[in-house]
Amino acid sequence: MNVSTYYREKRILITGGLGFLGSNLAHKLVSFGANVTIIDNLDPLYGGNLYNVGSVRDKLKVIIGDIQDESLITPLLVDCDIVFHFAAQVSYIDSLNIPFRDLDLNARATLSILEIIRKHNLQTKIVFSSSRMVIGKSNNRIVDESVPTNPLSLYAIHKLTSEKYLLMYHSDFGIPVIIFRITNPYGVRQQLKHNKYSLVGWFIRMAMENKTITIFGDGKQLRDYIYVEDIIEAFLLSTANPKSNGEIINLGSGYSSEFGEMVKNIIRIVGSGEIKYVDWPANYERIETGNFQVDISKLKSLTDWAPSFTLEQGIRQTYEYYKLKLSHYI
Numbered sequence: 001m002n003v004s005t006y007y008r009e010k011r012i013l014i015t016g017g018l019g020f021l022g023s024n025l026a027h028k029l030v031s032f033g034a035n036v037t038i039i040d041n042l043d044p045l046y047g048g049n050l051y052n053v054g055s056v057r058d059k060l061k062v063i064i065g066d067i068q069d070e071s072l073i074t075p076l077l078v079d080c081d082i083v084f085h086f087a088a089q090v091s092y093i094d095s096l097n098i099p100f101r102d103l104d105l106n107a108r109a110t111l112s113i114l115e116i117i118r119k120h121n122l123q124t125k126i127v128f129s130s131s132r133m134v135i136g137k138s139n140n141r142i143v144d145e146s147v148p149t150n151p152l153s154l155y156a157i158h159k160l161t162s163e164k165y166l167l168m169y170h171s172d173f174g175i176p177v178i179i180f181r182i183t184n185p186y187g188v189r190q191q192l193k194h195n196k197y198s199l200v201g202w203f204i205r206m207a208m209e210n211k212t213i214t215i216f217g218d219g220k221q222l223r224d225y226i227y228v229e230d231i232i233e234a235f236l237l238s239t240a241n242p243k244s245n246g247e248i249i250n251l252g253s254g255y256s257s258e259f260g261e262m263v264k265n266i267i268r269i270v271g272s273g274e275i276k277y278v279d280w281p282a283n284y285e286r287i288e289t290g291n292f293q294v295d296i297s298k299l300k301s302l303t304d305w306a307p308s309f310t311l312e313q314g315i316r317q318t319y320e321y322y323k324l325k326l327s328h329y330i
């Protein structure tokens with residue numbers, strides 16, 4: 001089946017849909033003719049931005065509100081075929097400073113969505129944005145979905161808790177759920193206000209402002225950077241396949257790059273900025289995951305997806321975007 005046909009006229013709710021992943025997804029779904037509703041509270045700490053959907057504003061519905069407001073979210077969930085649940089406290093670094101807020105958003109809100117669906121509409125499919133962080137240190141293994149989890153931050157503990165809620169409601173009540181463990185996403189429509197998550201975008205900003213980019217340690221740790229268009233394609237293809245129901249799926253590019261190489265690429269492509277190496281600060285080192293290489297064979301077995309963007313192409317595309325639109329994101 002053509003994937004666009006699957007989504008045509010489907011009723012789709014995107015929580016956190018004014019943010020980076022949600023808005024990129026919304027653009028694609030609108031182009032397929034889906035009926036898209038976004039709920040987002042535009043919390044200034046995160047990447048919610050009305051500008052992200054400016055060009056498709058008349059083709060979707062935007063509700064400014066909090067996902068924790070059950071009277072607001074219940075009718076939206078009752079009236080939908082698929083919910084992409086992306087709203088979150090996104091910073092793993094902040095999670096220790098705001099532990100209960102992180103618990104509320106990254107765990108309790110998922111349980112609340114599941115309960116509403118259990119009571120009102122068991123057919124609603126939930127697609128959840130989890131994170132590679134649930135694994136913790138990879139200890140130089142290539143991480144597939146069966147590697148034991150050992151989260152190092154409250155963010156990751158609460159994401160893992162949501163995963164468990166989703167799998168339980170799937171097995172006990174048959175609710176279709178799909179969990180994506182996303183590696184290191186970057187690309188257009190991402191906030192560049194701070195460096196508390198998603199460093200590629202932040203470093204592009206630093207380079208554009210001809211600033212010094214600080215690398216902790218030797219910069220040799222491996223990361224799997226994935227460009228946002230590839231992520232959205234993987235979401236769409238996997239969600240359309242009923243075999244994905246009840247599955248945890250790694251979502252990365254399948255290629256690993258050294259952190260320092262990523263920064264050098266940015267400086268070369270942008271043509272300004274410089275690098276400074278410093279020691280790891282103690283509070284970062286504790287939660288640093290070390291090398292992270294991910295096995296994406298499950299994703300590939302469920303779909304005919306393959307990444308289209310190399311790191312260099314993705315950085316180039318991101319830079320071209322922010323060259324024109326930086327002021328909307330800082």
Ligand SMILES: NC(=O)c1ccc[n+]([C@@H]2O[C@H](COP(=O)([O-])OP(=O)(O)OC[C@H]3O[C@@H](n4cnc5c(N)ncnc54)[C@H](O)[C@@H]3O)[C@@H](O)[C@H]2O)c1
Pocket residue numbers: 015016017018019020021022039040041042043046047048049065066067068085086087088089090105129130131132182183184185190191197198
């Ligand atoms: N960016 C990353 O590095 C990364 C990596 C892995 C997983 N994820 C996950 O992907 C999802 C999307 O992240 P993103 O990168 O698009 O971040 P983002 O900050 O761009 O988007 C998050 C959105 O959630 C909204 N939001 C936050 N609290 C809300 C609330 N209480 N009610 C309604 N809306 C609320 C924000 O306003 C924002 O628009 C998150 O669940 C995140 O944990 C992100």
